[in-house]
Amino acid sequence: MRSLLEVRDLHARFSDRARSVVAVNGVSFDLAPGETVALVGESGCGKSTTGLALMGLASAAHLAGSVTLTFKSGERRNLVELSDRAMQDVRGNEVAMIFQEPMSSLNPVHTVGWQIREAIVRHQSVTRATADDTALGLLNQLGFADGQRCMHSYPHQLSGGMRQRVMIAIALSCRPSLLIADEPTTALDVTVQAQILELLKRLQAETGMAILFITHNFGVVAGIAQRTMVMYAGQIVEDGAVDEVFHSPRMPYTRALLDSLPHLGRVAPGARLPAIPGQVPNPAALPPGCAFHPRCRHALPGLCDVQAPSLEESADQRLVRCLRWKEIAAGSAS
């Protein structure tokens, strides 16, 4: 099957007179239609900048590389080369995005109905009444008991979970083929998070859109995605099926991160959690060699602090960025 999205060697660099920070450092991946891929990592790893770059919203960054999207019309275009004007037609229509804090994305002085209608009228030549019908239909589809009342509500009158559902309604109003969801459930309570994840899964089954789900929460990854990409210091360090990455992580960072989680019933309560020493490196001053080596218990002096590993593909279609992963997997590494 032809891929929906092909990202090749994407770089995003922020700079001012004093310094230059590479937030995204050579990210490449494909996304198939209808696929859900989780992009997981800690703050500052470049996952959100990657999402914004795909949307053409990383306007402060210098972008390099290519982001090829197959449009609904079948046409394939490199989004990095599109003009701002052309990108406006792509956003919403072909690719849509939802964010962590819906309150800051919604306009506080307009009703929910006005805002959904705005998105529809912007991309489709329909009358206001038709747009209203579509908006109401969407709200009902998204589980609002009283869609009509919601149409006339202002964002501040809604709860966090309802606001996020409104954002999803706006995002889906023009039936995009790709939804980029940047930590959409992070600000929500777990019970509301469960509602939103179920909703996204149902909508995906109904519409066949692909989802790039950006999160720091491995639990959420396991709940929504088939494939996951782990990011560290601006690079993808591991890529594979969720099941395999969780049960046999190859990149020491992935393993250490999974081990440090106190999930219910894994680590004995009261025992020490295997914490990762140190902290996420400053993207303006990345360590030489492998960016994770100062925190890695498998790091080999003279190797990991000198040679930068490339993203290596193995026979089972998994990618890993580690010079020693084979030794570590075989149990022969110290």
Add this chain to the structure above:
Amino acid sequence: MTPPPVLEVTNLRKWYEIRRGVIPHVVGHVRAVDDVSFVIRPREVLGLAGESGSGKTTIGRTLLRLVEPTSGRIDFHGTDVTTLDPGALRRFRRKAQIIFQDPYSSFDPRMTIEHIVAEPLRVQAMEPVAQRRRERVAALLAKVSLSGDYLERRPRELSGGQRQRVGIARALAVDPEFIVADEPVASLDVSIQAQIVNLLQDLKETLGLALLFISHDIAVMRHIADRIAIVYLGKLMEIGSAREIVESPRHPYTEALLSAVPDPDPRQRRQRIVLRGDIPSPANPPSGCVFRTRCRYAIPACAQTLPQLTAVGAGHYKACIRDEVP
């Protein structure tokens, strides 16, 4: 024999008045905390779990009288904290401290780390000699694994994890025996969370602290807490040993809350109970059991009866009139 509790909370209530009108008059109450009772024993970690708006933070702050309770008793070693005069209150806070979720917003950005950690000492008129105070602050920083280099730094120069270490050092400055930790790891990166959880656990062991650990993250809580209390809409739903609460919850709300926790292990996918709707407004809570509007086991009697905490096992209580569920 169980030792006497450090802290005993009885029928604690915090209602906020809602005032309306040209001549403002009380038209109702937001029941942030409503008749909550529990004890915390020496060297014990009591986890307080609930969703936003459940009142867990208000409970924590009320215990230290950072928020004044509307009614109820808070006995600290047998003395009711709610009636203390300002002098006695200050002496009480030598024994009881708090760690906040985001230490950054609780630090004065212009102060050095030394001054931030020393502030409780100054308030309590402890260690008046500058040299001794500096040594004490350095020792406190060492306890939270920060070197003396940090004394002269300012909060903005520190990472989130380092700031939380400073917040913990500040709470420890006056040698407290009880600490309220309000979402201490919620704003930290995953790889840093484990460091702070380990640190809190070490401190609890070495200093013999009692902790009220407030969190919405049940997995972290299961790890660190001895007992867990579940709150919903200002009321205690269930309380018991951490193990029993997580492995055999007896309240329908606890069951739903646990089932919503996303498990990082894709092969461990549990049956998820998706609660419908949102938490009702604490200004207008449902009659009877406050959880009944979202409970899949609710029966008509739940709207009439206010459920009381009743024993369902050794030290395990739930507020639900249906003994047989879940």
